Amino acid sequence: MHRQFFSFFLAFLALISSALGQLSIEEVTKKMRAATVYMVDEVSTNGGYVSLYYDDLSRRWGELEAFDSMIWIEGGYGTVAMGNCFLNVYEVTGDEYYYEAAEKAVNALIWGQHESGGWHYFIDFAGDRSMREWYRTIGRNAWGFEEHNHYYGNATFDGKNTASAAQLLLRTYLIKRDPKIKQALDKTIAFVLESQYPLGGWPQRYPLKYDFPHGTLIDYTHFYTFNDDVTAENLNFLIQCYVALGEARLLDPIHRAMQIYVLTQQPRPQAGWSKQHDMALRPAHARTYEPAAIYPDFTYKNSMLLLRFYELTGDRKYLARVPDAIEFLKSVQQRDEAGNIVYPIFVELGTNKPLYVHRKGTNVSNGAYWWDYNAEGVIQHYKGGEVHVERLEDEFRRWNACAPDEAAAGSPLLGRATVADPMQDFLKRSSSPRASEGKQVTDADVRAIIAAMDDKNRWLVKHQPYSLPYEILPTGETSNTARRSDAIGRTIVDPSDQLYVSVQAYISNIKSLSAYLAKNSGDE
Numbered sequence: 001m002h003r004q005f006f007s008f009f010l011a012f013l014a015l016i017s018s019a020l021g022q023l024s025i026e027e028v029t030k031k032m033r034a035a036t037v038y039m040v041d042e043v044s045t046n047g048g049y050v051s052l053y054y055d056d057l058s059r060r061w062g063e064l065e066a067f068d069s070m071i072w073i074e075g076g077y078g079t080v081a082m083g084n085c086f087l088n089v090y091e092v093t094g095d096e097y098y099y100e101a102a103e104k105a106v107n108a109l110i111w112g113q114h115e116s117g118g119w120h121y122f123i124d125f126a127g128d129r130s131m132r133e134w135y136r137t138i139g140r141n142a143w144g145f146e147e148h149n150h151y152y153g154n155a156t157f158d159g160k161n162t163a164s165a166a167q168l169l170l171r172t173y174l175i176k177r178d179p180k181i182k183q184a185l186d187k188t189i190a191f192v193l194e195s196q197y198p199l200g201g202w203p204q205r206y207p208l209k210y211d212f213p214h215g216t217l218i219d220y221t222h223f224y225t226f227n228d229d230v231t232a233e234n235l236n237f238l239i240q241c242y243v244a245l246g247e248a249r250l251l252d253p254i255h256r257a258m259q260i261y262v263l264t265q266q267p268r269p270q271a272g273w274s275k276q277h278d279m280a281l282r283p284a285h286a287r288t289y290e291p292a293a294i295y296p297d298f299t300y301k302n303s304m305l306l307l308r309f310y311e312l313t314g315d316r317k318y319l320a321r322v323p324d325a326i327e328f329l330k331s332v333q334q335r336d337e338a339g340n341i342v343y344p345i346f347v348e349l350g351t352n353k354p355l356y357v358h359r360k361g362t363n364v365s366n367g368a369y370w371w372d373y374n375a376e377g378v379i380q381h382y383k384g385g386e387v388h389v390e391r392l393e394d395e396f397r398r399w400n401a402c403a404p405d406e407a408a409a410g411s412p413l414l415g416r417a418t419v420a421d422p423m424q425d426f427l428k429r430s431s432s433p434r435a436s437e438g439k440q441v442t443d444a445d446v447r448a449i450i451a452a453m454d455d456k457n458r459w460l461v462k463h464q465p466y467s468l469p470y471e472i473l474p475t476g477e478t479s480n481t482a483r484r485s486d487a488i489g490r491t492i493v494d495p496s497d498q499l500y501v502s503v504q505a506y507i508s509n510i511k512s513l514s515a516y517l518a519k520n521s522g523d524e
Contacts, residue, residue, distance in 0.1 A: 023443045025520055031450050032089065032513050033097065034457040039082070039506055040101050042456075045071050046111070046125055047104030048079040055460055055499040062122055063159070064142050064481060065467055067134055069126035071108055073119050074159035077503040079105050083168045085507045087175070092518045099175065106172050109165050110184045116207055117191025118155025118162040121148070137470040142482040143364045144381070144489065146287045150212040155191070156205045157225065163233035166192070167240065171423045174244055189241055192234055193253055197224065199263060200256030201231050201277075220286045223276040224264060226298055227286060231257060232305060236427050239312075243412050244422035254413065258309045261302055262317060269331065270352060271324035272299030283349060289357045289369040289382060293346035296332055297385035299325050303392055307399050308427050314408030322396050329389050345384040346371065357382060359489055363480040379489035441516040449509050459505045466494040 043053060048071025050062040059065065062072025072078035083105035090098035112123025124131040135151040142148050147158055155162055166188040173181040195206035201224035210219045225231065235257040242250040264277045272294040274283030283292045303325040309318040329343070331352060336342045344354030356378045361367030369379075399407060410417040412426065452459055468479045484492045494500075 023446055023516075023520075025517060028446060028450070028513055028517055029093070031453065031457070032510060032517070033095075035453065035459070035506065035510065036086070036089075036098070036101060038457045039503075040104065043501060044082075044104070044108075045069065046108050047101075047106075048072075048108035048112075048123060049082045049105075049503055050122075051075060051077040051503050052464055053501040055458075055501055057501070059469075061467070064145060064148060064483075065138055065469065066122065067124065067126065067130060069130055070122050070124045070134070071112070072122045073109070073161045073165055074121040077507065079108060079123075080164045080168050081507060082503060083109075083172070085510055087171060089510060089514050090175075092514050092521075102168075102172055103178075106169060106181060109169065110180070113165075113184055113187065114155040116155050116194075117187040117189075118157070118195070118206065119165045120155055121159060121161055138481045141364050141470060141478045141480065142467075143362075143367050143480045144289070144359070144369075144485075145482045146214070149364070152205055152209045152212070152221070154205050154207050154209055157195075157202055157228075157230040157234060158204050159228050160233050162188070162191070163230075163237050166237050167423070170237070170240055170244060174422065189238075189247075189250075192237065193250075196234070196253055196256070197260075198256075199224075199281075200253075200258070200260035201225070201264070202234050204230060204276075214288050217285050217288065220276055220284065223278055223284045223286075224260065224281070225276055226264075226273060226302065227275040231260060232427055236425055239413070239426040240422055240424075243419050243426070251413065255313070258313070258318070261306055261309070262321075265302070265321055265325065266294065268324050269328060270294050270347065270349065271321060271328045272296065272347075273302050274298065289359070289371070289379070291346055291348075291355060291371055293348055293355060294328070295346065295384065296329055296343040296387050297345070299329060300387040300389070300392060301385065304395065305427060307395050310399055310404075311407050312411045312413050312426070314404035314411070314414070316404060319396070319400055322392070326389060326393055326396070329387060329392075333389075343384060343387045345382070363477055365477040367480075377488060381485060381489040381491055441512045441519070445512060446516050449512055452509075458501055459509050460499040461502045461505050462497060462499060463493045463495065464500045464502065465491050 043049065043057065050060045050066045050070065050072040052061040060068065062078055063074050066072060073080055083102045086098045086102035086105065090102065108123065109119065113119060124134065132151055139148040157163060169181055169185045169188060173185055196202055203222045204225040205221040208222045210222060212219045235254065238250050238254050238257065241247055242254060264273055264281050265271055266273070266283065274293060274295055275290060275298060276284045276286045278284040283294060285292045303322050306318045306322055310316065332343060332347050332354065333341050334344065346355040348355050353373060355371045356373065356375050357369060357371045358377050359367060359369045359379050408414055408416065412419050454460055465483045467481055467483045470481050471479045473479055486492065
C-alpha cells in the first residue's frame with residue numbers, strides 16, 4: 001500500500017512539474033532508483049560494499065585492495081557510508097526500497113560482527129582462512145599501512161570502524177525497532193563498555209593484544225587512543241544510546257570518557273596531547289612514523305571537545321586548562337613561504353622543536369621511516385589536521401563567560417532538552433546533515449548528473465588512487481600493495497583510461513538528486 005501510494009504521488013508530481021516546465025520529479029526518482037538497483041544487485045557483496053571497483057568488477061579496493069569476498073567498514077566510502085546514504089534517501093522519499101537496501105548493509109555488518117561485539121576493518125564472507133591469506137599477501141606488504149600488516153584477530157576502533165558500524169545499527173533500529181538489530185546493538189554496547197579502561201579511554205583494538213612490536217617499539221594498540229577519533233566516536237555513540245534508548249547505566253562511562261581528556265593533557269609548557277598515551281598517561285608512539293610527541297592538531301581538537309564537555313555538563317574543570325593548550329599552540333606556530341601561520345605535525349617532547357618524518361625505499365622489505373629536524377623531503381601522504389587558535393580563543397572566551405547552569409541549559413545529559421534527532425553528533429553543535437540539507441542543487445546540476453549515467457545506470461570515473469597487485473618481484477621482494485606512491489609518499493592516481501565504479505561518486509550524486517527531490521517535492 002505504501003509503495004502504491006508513493007508511485008501515485010510521484011505520477012501526480014510529474015504532471016505538475018511538466019505543466020510548470022520543470023525537470024520531472026518522477027524522472028529524477030526513477031534515475032535514483034535505477035542507480036541504486038545497480039549498486040545493490042550488481043556491486044554489493046551480500047549487501048555490503050568496498051570503496052572502488054573496476055567497471056567490470058574484476059578488481060576492488062577498500063583502504064587497500066580487497067578480495068571479491070570482502071566488504072569494507074573502514075573509511076568514508078564503504079558499507080556504513082552506503083547504509084547511511086540509503087537511509088538518507090528513505091527519509092526524503094519514504095520509499096521502502098531504500099530502507100531494505102540499508103537493512104541489507106546492516107545484515108552484512110551483523111554477519112561480520114566479531115564475537116566480542118565490535119568490528120574489524122573489513123568482513124570476509126569466505127571466512128578466517130581467506131582473511132589470513134589476505135594478510136599474508138596484501139596486508140603484510142602494504143608499506144606504511146602498519147595497522148594492516150598484522151592479523152590480530154580482534155576488533156578495532158581505528159578508522160571509526162566499530163563506532164560507525166554501531167551508529168548505523170542504532171540509526172536503523174530506531175526506524176522500525178527490529179529485534180534482530182537490537183540484539184546486535186546490545187552486543188555492541190556491551191563491547192564498548194567492556195573495552196573502556198577504568199580511567200575512561202579506549203585502546204585502539206580489543207580484546208587486547210601485544211603481539212606486533214616494531215623493532216624496539218612495543219605494540220601500541222593497547223594505548224589510550226585519540227587517533228581517528230577513537231575516544232570521541234565511542235563517547236558520541238554512548239551519548240546517542242543514552243538519549244535514544246534511555247539507558248541510565250551509560251552516564252558513568254560517558255563521564256569517564258570525558259574525564260580522560262583532562263587526565264591526559266600534559267603539563268605546561270607543552271600542555272597538549274599525543275595521538276596515543278601509554279598506561280601512565282604519557283605521550284606514546286604509534287606507527288613507526290608516529291613518534292611519542294605532542295600533536296598540535298590533536299591539541300586543538302581535544303581543546304574544542306573540552307569546551308563541548310562544559311556545555312554538556314556545566315562542570316568548569318573542562319575549561320580550566322584550555323588556556324594552557326592555547327599557550328602551547330601559539331608557542332609552536334610557524335610561517336610558511338606565503339607568510340601564513342602553520343603548525344608542525346609533531347612537536348618533540350621537552351624541546352618544543354618540530355619533528356619531520358622521512359622515508360626511503362619502495363616496499364616493506366627495503367623501506368624505512370625516520371624523523372629529524374630537517375623539513376626538506378618530508379613525506380607528503382601524512383599531514384596534520386587543522387588548527388585554528390583564534391577560533392579556539394573565541395570559543396573559550398564565550399563559554400568561560402557563561403555560568404554553569406547557562407552553559408548546560410540544553411544538555412541532553414542533564415535532562416534539560418528534548419532531542420529531536422537522537423542520531424546527531426553530540427560533540428558538535430548541530431546535527432549531521434541529512435540528504436536534503438546543506439546542498440543547493442539546480443535543474444542544470446540534476447540534468448548533468450543524469451546525463452553522466454551510462455547505459456547500466458552507473459557513474460563511472462577515471463584517475464582514481466590505486467595500488468599494485470600483490471606479486472613477487474624479480475628481486476625476490478614483494479610489491480608495495482599500499483596505494484602506489486613515490487619516494488616521498490605522495491599518493492598516485494591511475495593515469496590510464498581505466499573506468500571505475502566509485503561508491504564516493506554514487507553517494508555524492510545520490511545526495512544531490514535527493515536534495516533536489518526534497519526541495520521540489522516540498523515546494524509542490
